[in-house]
Amino acid sequence: MDPYDTPESTPRHGASSRLKDYFIGATPLWKRLESVRKQASFVPTPPRRKIPQCSQLQEDNDPQKFAFLLHKQWTLYSLTPLYKFSYTNLKEYSRLLSAFIAAEKQKGLAVEVGEDFNIKVTFSTLLGMKGTQRDPEAFLVQILSKSQLPSENRGQKVLWTGWFCCVFGDSLLETVPEDFTCVPLFLANGAETNTAIVGTWFQETFDCHFSSLAINAFNLSWMAAMWTACKMDQYMATTEFLWSVPCSPQSLDISYAIHPEDAKALWDSVHKTPGEVTQEEVDLFMDCLYSHFHRHFKIHLSATRLVRVSTSVASAHTDGKIKILCHKYLIGILAYLTELAIFQID
């Protein structure tokens, strides 16, 4: 920062231009501070969202490729950006993680007779699981058990699956420096202990932080509206809502099931702007359901807490559990969840 290094320009000009570069946001840290400051000041909720459509990137892919992700219950976590994660080192990571898991499992645990400790970990990328070209590739981690017995021809059984993805994560990608990979959404299926072990390894190796992603009633009602709005050729499941009434000694649960075509008809009567979903439409949709229920049962559902929403597209629980039933709207669902994860990280 010595201004006398540049003899051709005057010292004052040199110093001030360097100072200007320093202050006018070239550094990612500054961009991050700016975005946090904008959010801390008064920013209204985005009152409109696009109805989830098939993304361009996904249409090229075989829907069967992601079939193994459907119909499984996933627990959601948000994840801060990973430091120095490289897609070329996946084999190395699988080796390290298997060693770590084997070490953890042998720590002071009683070994049952016949239990097989041969565990294999695989890392693989999921191509096409992203919104824009800028999003980093999604990747999958699986813990498989290798069977010792030669008689078993099946080979490997999947014990635990977890995948990391980022769909339309532009707001986070802009503010993050070079060495970081942003995959804010993590979904896990399998034993809790395995999730904890994998999480610990990632936190130690890539200096990141996991936190479980809860979905509050406000976001659940948005999901209900968006998924009801999706055009489906056939409905596989009824549309169902579950509310929890806080009362002593035990809380009551109220379950409300609607025929999916009726729900779609209701949504179509409420929906005005094509291609977008607004806050007013979501509120109106839910208010129609509440008033219908009130007319019959004289209970104000709006005073209770929405806990679970289940449609033919997907179902979500407030504890951060999701089950995706339809591959067509996978990207849309992931986009919304990514947004929630990014919001939690911030």
Add this chain to the structure above:
Amino acid sequence: MVFPASLGSGLPKQSLGQLRSAVQTVLERVHSEPSTGAWRSPLSLVGTEDALLQQLADSMLKEDCASELRVHLARSLPLPSSVDRPRIDLIVFVVNLHSKYSLRNVEESLHHVDATFFLGKAAFLATGAGRESHCSVHRNTIVKLAHTYRSPLFFCDLEIEGFRATMAQRLVRMLQICAGHVPGVSALNLLSLLRSSETPAPEDL
């Protein structure tokens, strides 16, 4: 009010004396010490969360206040007109962010409030913001509502003892100002002080 000595000459002595004493009593009433109890200052808490309102009212009554403090609880407005009640100095609308019903209730009650209350004698209190996972009303909805009515908005988790006690202190102080017991500050002064210069006007939203 100062009576020039020359005024006294035109009127008979008795009526002047009566006039003087009348003026004197009025002046006394305006500047009376709050401890005389001549002025009562009720505050009205409006909201659906009965248990929380009761707890807040109890905390407020525990506060040390020179004048007699009255707290009136109501589920919704309008209040029944048959009851004879003293003038209300401050209305606090309590909204629970976990329940859309409480927001609707407050929105409907607002229609029944006289416009003069929004010159510093009304406030909004949002509770439950701490437990984000239970919220079904977005924070910005209540912020917009407070902006529309140009009234201050407080966030306080009424379920937590410490926060409730602090909020009660704040409300008692606000009530004293709105009732006119604090010399030099009026409700309207307080309103303009509370309104932050950073937040934009509702037209910009």
